[in-house]
Amino acid sequence: xxxxxxxxxxxxxxxxxxxxxxxPSLPPRFREGVWRRIEESETPAAAQLNxxxxxxxxxxxxxxxxxxxxxxxxxxxxxxxxQGTQANHENAQTRYVTSVxxxxxx
Amino acid sequence: xxxxxxxLVIALLAGSALFASSYLMSRRVCETCASSATDNLxxxxxxxxxDNAEMERMRQLHDGYLPKCAAMCEQIAAKKQELDAALAxxxxxxxxxxxxxxxLALLRAECQAQMLQHFVEVSQAMPPEQGRRYLAEMERLTVxxxxxxxxxxxxxxxHVHGGN
Numbered sequence: 001x002x003x004x005x006x007x008x009x010x011x012x013x014x015x016x017x018x019x020x021x022x023x024p025s026l027p028p029r030f031r032e033g034v035w036r037r038i039e040e041s042e043t044p045a046a047a048q049l050n051x052x053x054x055x056x057x058x059x060x061x062x063x064x065x066x067x068x069x070x071x072x073x074x075x076x077x078x079x080x081x082x083q084g085t086q087a088n089h090e091n092a093q094t095r096y097v098t099s100v101x102x103x104x105x106x
Numbered sequence: 107x108x109x110x111x112x113x114l115v116i117a118l119l120a121g122s123a124l125f126a127s128s129y130l131m132s133r134r135v136c137e138t139c140a141s142s143a144t145d146n147l148x149x150x151x152x153x154x155x156x157d158n159a160e161m162e163r164m165r166q167l168h169d170g171y172l173p174k175c176a177a178m179c180e181q182i183a184a185k186k187q188e189l190d191a192a193l194a195x196x197x198x199x200x201x202x203x204x205x206x207x208x209x210l211a212l213l214r215a216e217c218q219a220q221m222l223q224h225f226v227e228v229s230q231a232m233p234p235e236q237g238r239r240y241l242a243e244m245e246r247l248t249v250x251x252x253x254x255x256x257x258x259x260x261x262x263x264x265h266v267h268g269g270n
Contacts, residue, residue, distance in 0.1 A: 052111060059113060059117045060113065065117075072128070073125075077128045077132040080128065080131065080134075080136070084132065085136055088140035092152065096147065097244075097247050099146040099168075100171065102175065
């Protein structure tokens, strides 16, 4: 029976193992593909994509969403109150004018 | 990218809906609160900052004027009916119709003069500055609107009334 080689520094064994390791061949046009992807990452479209992603992520933050909702509710209420007051004022004026000046005189 | 865009669109829609609903609700509440006040003189109180004593005087003047105005309006309505009867079925303006038109115009002028007299009395019962403002505003809202209509018509048709 042949004795087993247990020496980890066996140079011949090391070179044999390196030769036996399979090196997969690169897919066709691999290099071109890599360059294309690098170029794409530097184009404005990708920048826009990042910008949109950042904005969407920002909009989804609870603190931002709550603040925006509060501001919109306040702005809508104030705007509505101003408009409603103005409409009331005009209605009151019309009511008074109608009561003292018949339509046939206006 | 599609997902981000979708999130942003939904956020925009939700924001718009939130703004619109608060606007409509607030406006509705404001209008409902004010519409419960059915006093025709409320505008005077608010616009000319009148106190209770001044409002009492306004109410007296207003209540005194209304029956006179109603009587005049009845006369005008009756005269209009007479004019309609005179115009009915005729293809020409008859002498009677012309007479009725003149009488109607006179009644309207009389009614207008009575109305302006009421405005003068009301303005005199107000503090001087408010009175001037009231008189100018009422003339603008009543006689002024009629003049505007005449001016618009003369502009449109190239007519000049009262020109030399």
